[in-house]
Amino acid sequence: MSETRDRLARRDLESALCERASTDQGRVFVDFDHTVFSCNSTELFIASCKPAFMAAAIDFIVRDCVPWRLTGLPRWFRLRDYVCVALIVLLMPWTLLAWRRNAPALFARHESRVVLDGLSRLPADRIVLVTFGMEFIVRDLLRGSRWEAVPRVATPWLPGLGHFRQGKLGLLTTLFGREEVAASTAISDSLDDRDLLSAARHGILIEPQGEEFRASERLYFPLRYTIRAKYNLSYAIDQILLVDVLLLVLAVSTSLHEVAWALLIMPFFVISLMAVYEMGYFENDMVASRSEAKPTLSPEMERFRDYPIFPSAWFWAAGLGAAGCALASFADLLPSLDMFAAMASWAISLLLLRVLFFIYNRQDVQSRVFIYPVLQLMKYLPVFFLLRPTEVGVVLALAQVTTMWAIYTTYRLGGRHKTLKKEAFRTTLWGVGLCLLATTGVFSFSENLLPVGLMLVWCLARLSKSRVLDMARRYRQRDLGSAASSA
Incomplete structure (x- = not known):
């Protein structure tokens, strides 16, 4: 005043x-x-x-x-x-x-x-x-x-x-x-x-x-900046919970027992990685965007100028990652590492991700196109290093990384990236990858019936997402119209 x-x-x-x-x-x-x-x-x-x-x-x-x-x-x-x-x-x-x-x-x-x-x-x-x-x-x-x-x-x-x-x-x-x-x-x-x-x-x-x-805005908590300033709550639920977490659960599971354990463990690993991602998001908004001619910034971002993301995000990332490693060890899901070695490798992965995002934020927008898929890969690679993925799981993760890269590249080249049907794109890539995998002679559908079946159900559910949302919008508009008529 x-x-x-x-x-x-x-x-x-x-x-x-x-x-x-x-x-x-x-x-x-x-x-x-x-x-x-x-x-x-x-x-x-x-x-x-x-x-x-x-x-x-x-x-x-x-x-x-x-x-x-x-x-x-x-x-x-x-x-x-x-x-x-x-x-x-x-x-x-x-x-x-x-x-x-x-x-x-x-x-x-x-x-x-x-x-x-x-x-x-x-x-x-x-x-x-x-x-x-x-x-x-x-x-x-x-x-x-x-x-x-x-x-x-x-x-x-x-x-x-x-x-x-x-x-x-x-x-x-x-x-x-x-x-x-x-x-x-x-x-x-x-x-x-x-x-x-x-x-x-x-x-x-x-x-x-x-x-x-x-x-x-003065207390750091994982995903708060992502939800409030960078994207929104629906993005966090859809992209982080229903895509990243579930994809990893399906990618490392060969039985229903492993699915149950992975559902418990995977949120710790994913949110640990997202805490480091948030540091990159925050840095991108507060630092790198100053060098862009037309930065994409949320109106809420200004309110988070004093957000204590450094070093709070590191404590959360380390703590959640350690908890995930401890649970994985207890469930006997670490095939080649003991718990402390897993924690050490997770810490190295977090540091590598932070360095990668640091470099990404300081590149011009054209150069970022080539770093972006590596950033996407780092959502899955640290987990795959600890928990052995299935072959079809690796193909599904690669399909997801490629899909996100295609969307980002289209956006950076000025194309209509929002019109790209990413669910169909990902499912198609996964199907093509399965066909190529089957030609190697080392992959058998009969031995991977459960993982393939669960991934197929997940892909079909993702394909129906737009229809479900359209139906929900129509029902809501009809209810609002009925309420207005009654009034």
């Missing part, structure tokens, strides 16, 4: 409060986050928890994976944030002591001088701070400040479900009564509080204080 806008906001707020003070002696209900406090207190608490990887895991699972909208609550995000904070405190109780120690300094750093100087002209007993943030978070922030004794309305440790159903108007009406709310002044930065601003005698809407702050 510029200095001119600061002075304007200060003058407007002070004049509004002076008018309010001269007309009655009612209460002044003041929003906390981005009004008194120029940040989001809940997000700041989550982002400050240590160790960061534990907080990131809890935050990702609770706030990104659980479909809170299905609760039917109009303000479902408040319940989501409460559950996230409660789980962090339950699983990481030491965060309470660290927060209590650090919170006052955070308030001093983020307090809104514009708002607090305006409020300082009113008696403290008339002011009530109102927030759906946790009571202990706000209490510790205000400890030692001149606002420590100001009454607060916040979320307690054990709120009822009704606490999350109502807005601030309902909450304050329950606590203070309709008449007292109607005689009050309400100050907020958000139109989410429009019901309170309309019901109060004086509703004062000010511009948000401080920049928007999200804990998820």
Whole structure:
């Protein structure tokens, strides 16, 4: 916010409060986050928890994976944030002591001088701070400040479900009564509080204080940058889970027993590799794109400028890879290496992938065409080095690498890469490869009936993807049309 806008906001707020003070002696209900406090207190608490990887895991699972909208609550995000904070405190109780120690300094750093100087002209007993943030978070922030004794309305440790159903108007009406709310002044930065601003005698809407702050952009978790900035959630599910993971599962399995174990093990290996890929994605967006005439950047990318991907991604990549190696050793799926040798070879693979992506990001776009297939190959080669693949599995992986290379080359040459039917392209290449493999005399379909059958089912399922999506879109459009007609 510029200095001119600061002075304007200060003058407007002070004049509004002076008018309010001269007309009655009612209460002044003041929003906390981005009004008194120029940040989001809940997000700041989550982002400050240590160790960061534990907080990131809890935050990702609770706030990104659980479909809170299905609760039917109009303000479902408040319940989501409460559950996230409660789980962090339950699983990481030491965060309470660290927060209590650090919170006052955070308030001093983020307090809104514009708002607090305006409020300082009113008696403290008339002011009530109102927030759906946790009571202990706000209490510790205000400890030692001149606002420590100001009454607060916040979320307690054990709120009822009704606490999350109502807005601030309902909450304050329950606590203070309709008449007292109607005689009050309400100050907020958000139109989410429009019901309170309309019901109060004086509703004062000010511009948000401080920049928007999200804990998820300060805590690294594997695939978060891929989902939020580089691609999206549907890409992660489709390309990473339903293609890369399942392809590797099918490529290394010769029995249903091995399929079951591979389904458990493979996500660790794939996400370990993707953590290194994310460093390359991040580097590509933040560094290499500056040299491109027309870089392809997500609008969300700018919000991740301070994302702590280095060195956090390395810790996740190493930890997930070690877990995958340990599980593979336990399942007796490492044919020629013991567990520690497998971990060492995995670490070398991660380093090679990082070096390869580093080189890729510093090449011109034409030269990248020749490095890209090697990057794609590195999604499968490290796993194949540890877990012996079948011949048909190698052919399927080669078909996938070639398909992605064809799409990328078409894109770089200015062609219509989105029109390329990659599922049919991959299936055709796999079929051609099987035919060529059968001519070698060392491959027998009868001995590889299960792997070939499972891969064929997978390829057919991938081929039907577009039809399934088209049918889903038509059904949704029909339902929306029916709903509109009924309305």
